[in-house]
Amino acid sequence: MLWRIRTTLADRPGILAEIALACGRSGVNILGMQVFPTSPRVTDEFIVSAPEGWGDVQLAELFEEAGGAQVSATRVSDDSLIDAPTRYLRGVHEVLEEGRDAEEVLRELLETEPPDVADYRGHDVLDLTRRNGSVLRISRAIPFTSVERARAQALLSLVSDAGYETPLISPSPRQQVPMVREATLADIEAVAALHARCSVETLYNRYQVPLRMPMTTRMARRLVSPESGVALVVQVGLDVVGHGVLEALDTVWTFQLLVEDAWQGQGLGTMLVKQAAGRAKSHGAPRLTFITEGSNDKLLRTVGNAGFVARVERHDGNVHITVPLSAVRSIAAG
CATH class of the missing domain: 3.40.630.30 (Gcn5-related N-acetyltransferase (GNAT))
Known part of the structure; x- marks a missing residue:
């Protein structure tokens, strides 16, 4: 079973080595990683496979003991091993070429659907602006990073610039000049x-x-x-x-x-x-x-x-x- 672990870490040399050492001792294998820079701390995301019987609580405790804070653990599929830029580019293709709804694609990319974290602390809200000025609101229990917000807005802006989600135009008065x-x-x-x-x-x-x-x-x-x-x-x-x-x-x-x-x-x-x-x-x-x-x-x-x-x-x-x-x-x- 694969898990996504998101944790806030001190921005100092050696902290990732401590995380990797703790995971290795517990048989937790790190398969992928993303870094979301913030200041003065940093948010890191790990895709890991855990031993049989492990759940979100045990994984959260493992990362907290290794120096992590605000740890969340979420079950994920094998698609999470694909690097994020590739997934977002694929999302643009699905909207423009396959006619999928942009909101549906974004919810998959941002993983807002259950299963969510067990320790529910309320939703973080992400407001995205469409080309026509309307707002698409997406929320989830795990806070959105600034990088995720920028990626989501870029995807929505890109498909909107290509004409997607622009309302069909009704006929205008004939006196207009062609x-x-x-x-x-x-x-x-x-x-x-x-x-x-x-x-x-x-x-x-x-x-x-x-x-x-x-x-x-x-x-x-x-x-x-x-x-x-x-x-x-x-x-x-x-x-x-x-x-x-x-x-x-x-x-x-x-x-x-x-x-x-x-x-x-x-x-x-x-x-x-x-x-x-x-x-x-x-x-x-x-x-x-x-x-x-x-x-x-x-x-x-x-x-x-x-x-x-x-x-x-x-x-x-x-x-x-x-x-x-x-x-x-x-x-x-x-």
């Missing part, structure tokens, strides 16, 4: 919300396959940060009402776009087409290809409204609309 810009990770939830508001037909024209909803965080993240290109969004007020991905497939630059049903027919697609063409030109592309479902004539009209003379070809049931970029003015990234 703006085309490059997408960022902060647009993840807004792009997911855009897809949720689009009809099945609009989504099929964009992806050429039925799109399974609701959209996952992983897919939305790829839509705002493609591996080999750039994503564009149309923002009206606080809402993202259009989206497109410009990317290089082998040597061919392609662009696929999506405009929310309620905003179609108002020139937003034309704005996206012009911006995509300028950015493709800045990357040295001689031409740009738009791909859509075979029966979608709206995109061809959109390309024409942008001032292009296009070559139209059919490939595997889809329409490829290719335009030359020789007369297009480059648009730098940013």
Whole structure:
């Protein structure tokens, strides 16, 4: 059985040797250790395996007799042997890529769930601030160190900066002026919300396959940060009402776009087409290809409204609309 022992020690040479010697004499094996600097004392955390029949009381007494104070002993799993930075990085991955709730991940990392210490002295409170200003409160019987507080806030800030836990945005008034810009990770939830508001037909024209909803965080993240290109969004007020991905497939630059049903027919697609063409030109592309479902004539009209003379070809049931970029003015990234 593994235990986490947390104790406050005098910050002096030799104290760890005394702890290790006491553990060795009692058959308690130290498997891992973390140091949480404080002043004028230091808080150390040990992961240990204890002999059969040992409990939290015996372990606490062992460390107290060796010079420890404010000792707490908690049963833990083998995951506690993984170093803390790796566990927190894995936690970020689980939130962003697997869609887990940030609070649930933090509670696992901070080990707030039972079993807790037997000697219950009340809860220490950890208040973490989300990107939207709301507060996530986590508490446990064992006091939080300043290092743990900093790690937890850093994780929550990181996933919040990537758009996680930002409320879905409701439509804003039409009188706002549309703006085309490059997408960022902060647009993840807004792009997911855009897809949720689009009809099945609009989504099929964009992806050429039925799109399974609701959209996952992983897919939305790829839509705002493609591996080999750039994503564009149309923002009206606080809402993202259009989206497109410009990317290089082998040597061919392609662009696929999506405009929310309620905003179609108002020139937003034309704005996206012009911006995509300028950015493709800045990357040295001689031409740009738009791909859509075979029966979608709206995109061809959109390309024409942008001032292009296009070559139209059919490939595997889809329409490829290719335009030359020789007369297009480059648009730098940013």
